[in-house]
Amino acid sequence: MNLPVKIVNRSPFPLPQYATVGSSGMDLRANISEDIVLQSLERCLVPTGLFIELPPGYEAQVRPRSGMAIKHGITCLNSPGTIDSDYRGEIKVILINLSGEEQRLHAGDRIAQLVLQKIEKVDWKEVNDLEETIRSGGGFGSTGKQ
Numbered sequence: 391m392n393l394p395v396k397i398v399n400r401s402p403f404p405l406p407q408y409a410t411v412g413s414s415g416m417d418l419r420a421n422i423s424e425d426i427v428l429q430s431l432e433r434c435l436v437p438t439g440l441f442i443e444l445p446p447g448y449e450a451q452v453r454p455r456s457g458m459a460i461k462h463g464i465t466c467l468n469s470p471g472t473i474d475s476d477y478r479g480e481i482k483v484i485l486i487n488l489s490g491e492e493q494r495l496h497a498g499d500r501i502a503q504l505v506l507q508k509i510e511k512v513d514w515k516e517v518n519d520l521e522e523t524i525r526s527g528g529g530f531g532s533t534g535k536q
């Protein structure tokens with residue numbers, strides 16, 4: 391499907407692309423005029439210059455890139471970020487520097503990836519009892535014990 395996109399502060403960099411035919415996400419680039427310097431544990435809101443019009447029933451997720459995480463200790467703080475289908479503002483990326491050193495972001499750096507997904511909506515149906523399962527209420531490391 392074609393996704394309507396409005397671009398502000400058009401940069402020399404191309405629109406986000408699927409890097410390979412099998413890629414789930416398109417890498418988002420920092421649309422910034424000056425470098426952003428992030429101290430250890432500092433966070434920032436990075437503009438992408440992109441405004442999109444998602445069809446109803448879809449969302450876009452802003453997910454971290456593993457390369458940024460392992461090489462620089464940078465990740466999306468609110469991972470995955472949620473872009474609602476009725477959002478018409480600029481897609482922005484909340485990054486945090488979890489490394490012990492200062493990190494620098496440059497214009498055009500691929501800082502996150504955008505994954506489009508269909509979403510389901512539900513209505514609540516209140517009940518007194520839920521169907522039993524083997525797991526029942528077990529969680530948080532409950533399985534695999536002798």
Ligand SMILES: O=c1ccn([C@H]2C[C@H](O)[C@@H](COP(=O)(O)OP(=O)(O)OP(=O)(O)O)O2)c(=O)[nH]1
Pocket residue numbers: 452468470471472473474475477480481482483484
């Ligand atoms: O990483 C993100 C997360 C959100 N957004 C935008 C799109 C989204 O539709 C809107 C609201 O996001 P969210 O629902 O996560 O934030 P909130 O704190 O609940 O704000 P709101 O009350 O506006 O929904 O902000 C981004 O641009 N990047």
Ligand SMILES: [Mg+2]
Pocket residue numbers: none
């Ligand atoms: Mg919200």
